Amino acid sequence: MINELEIKNFKCFEDAKFVFKKLNVLTGPNSSGKSTVIQALLSDKQAKKYGETYFLNGKYIKLGQLSDVKNCYTRGDVCIDATSDGAEVEDRIVYLSTERKGPDIDYKQNLEDETEIGVHGEYAFDFLSRMRLEKIREDAFIYDKNMGVNLGNQVDYWLSYLCGYTITAERIEGTTTVKVSYRTEDNIKDFKAIHVGTGVTYLATIIIAALSCTKKDMLIIENPELYLHPAAQSRFVEFFVFMASKGLQILIETHSDHIFNGIRKSLKTSKIYPQDIAVFFLKKEDGISYPIIINFTKEGIVLNQEKGLFDQYDDDLDVLLGFEYE
Template sequence: MFKSLRLTNFKAWKDTGKIDLAPVTMLLGTNSSGKSSLLQSLLLLKQTVRSPDRTIHLNLGGDEVNDLFSFGDFDSVLKHGADSPRQFSIGFDFNRFDDSRVKAGSLETFYGKTSSGSVAVQQMKLNTDAREFRAVRRDRGAFSIFVDDEVQPRFKGRNYAPERSISFSADAIAELDQDGALVEDLSLSIRRELEGISYLGPLRRKPERDYAWNKSKPGDVGSDGSNAIGALLASALLRSEEQNYIVEGVSKWLKRMKVAEQLEVRQQGRSNRYELIIHRDGVACNLRDVGIGVSQVLPVLVVAYFAPVGSTVILEEPEIHLHPLAQSILAELFVSVSKERNVQFIVETHSEHLFRRMQTLIAKGTAKQRDVSMYFVKRRGAQALLQTLEVDEFGVVGNWPEHFFGDSVGEARQQAMARAKRMQGRANG
């Protein structure tokens, strides 16, 4: 689980400061304010650690099949007008809940631009249990390796360049002797944390009328939810202790949202093709024939149950095409599944209904204050600013940005005044 995040000179962010991340973290704010950039920083590191080239410092993307985003070049990521030195950084703290040898630690990496125009690590810091290991770039691509608060480097050379932004080279690990095993385990924990991210973007694929199944399950749901149906088919058709676990979980929340009573996987004859059937009000319909909201929320529900236990799910606008009640139920989904499966949710949303239900869950004690973090992002000129929303134990926000969700009281007042004025006009007429 990611415990905190900090960015400097990253896109619209000069310095986010330390952003505390909870089991459920919600990002709200105006359009193009910088919310997505916060999410993209973690996704940038994820696609870097997935790169087949272990010597790469940062994978800015470009491979449409394998990469989550194409970030362009160094200057596209660096905040406009960044002071010298022209560097940006990404850092985070984490806790692991699996069998990793290193259970907690942090990574902070600073990036600069080389004379050839590529992105290169300028400094990488790895921390755990009051130990710190640093790789600092020198001239001509050489790196010096420092341990703890030592002033002089242990060693330096071009063969000590960091790999994939998160780990020391094999030569550096060997030179560190006993500390080398700790650095290797720490890097492995960081890699697992990043690889465990499941990302679902705001644009989800429309459903097909039927699907072929190759008797396997996908690695993830895909950033557009394209593999969500494959995950459902595998859940329904592969025999295991968790058979139908995802299907039943999805059906439960569709019912809570009052958009369906049950989800069914139905085989077409004896072929390898299957259709998804939505049951509602005694009628069974193909997924293709029901409202777009069902198909758009389906990947959100699937990823909540398909993501590995202990992993992080990043969602952009999960509420798209849902009616108000269904949007509000998403808050209950995040809180419930986070507790049930130890899955972290980082959610970027514009939904007032989702936010208001989260306030209600805190007021009822269903969600604890420590389990939910909420932030408001806004722009001041070219700079993004982050405001922590102060939510008390009764779900009341003490510093809510004015008019973000509109002025419901003001609207009601204007309606009453307009109604009174028109009625008076009719009486006088």
């Protein structure tokens, strides 16, 4: 589990500290520093795993030269330090970028590291094809044993619950590709990924990535709401809350009020507790970004509402109803 991240003089931050919990959310206006927090974690991972030479440019991210990431408003050296309990930071982080692999005719096999999902989720379906009949790594991640304890069983459970599909992934013999098909609950026909909504593939990739992890790993997901209907976004939070409550640390970057309110609903229904959540609202002033911790009651009420914190619906409604507001 990643406990803390300290960032100094890196991009939009002068001196910022992030204390992580079980379920973590980065939100705020565009260009306020959300992605920079993730980049800092990945830079630290690259440097510790492959050496300082790969601090900025490596397997997980490519950021250019040091001058590109040095905060131009501050003095001092760039410093990034992440601390964890137990295993090394570099072995704890699993990352899915915004630019995830979408629907296609087939997918690549992973011929190098079969445990990797890939930063774009490009190897998620190969992982599923090989591990489908294997028991998932953590017993705690099994939601319902009556559905079966294998990876394929649990992926199908969540995918069916969230969008009404099950999935099959198979390596094509004599090739380096994987065939993926989806089936609806009526079991009439299999559909190739390109004939199913993009959101279904995005959902499947995230579910597979999460269930491939072990306890105390940190799964980082950029914009999990992409291509999802609002109802699916809200329901997706149930999956994140379940996994976080069972020991998988999750860090989400999001602009979705449905995910935010889904977390509040989970508090209200006691699926998770305020002490297990860290919502970081990023603000920027005079070129410097800083995080504000959003606090909640156990009923899901926001204790310190910030301007711009998922309040656009209220602002729009005021206009529609003819109310005056600043």
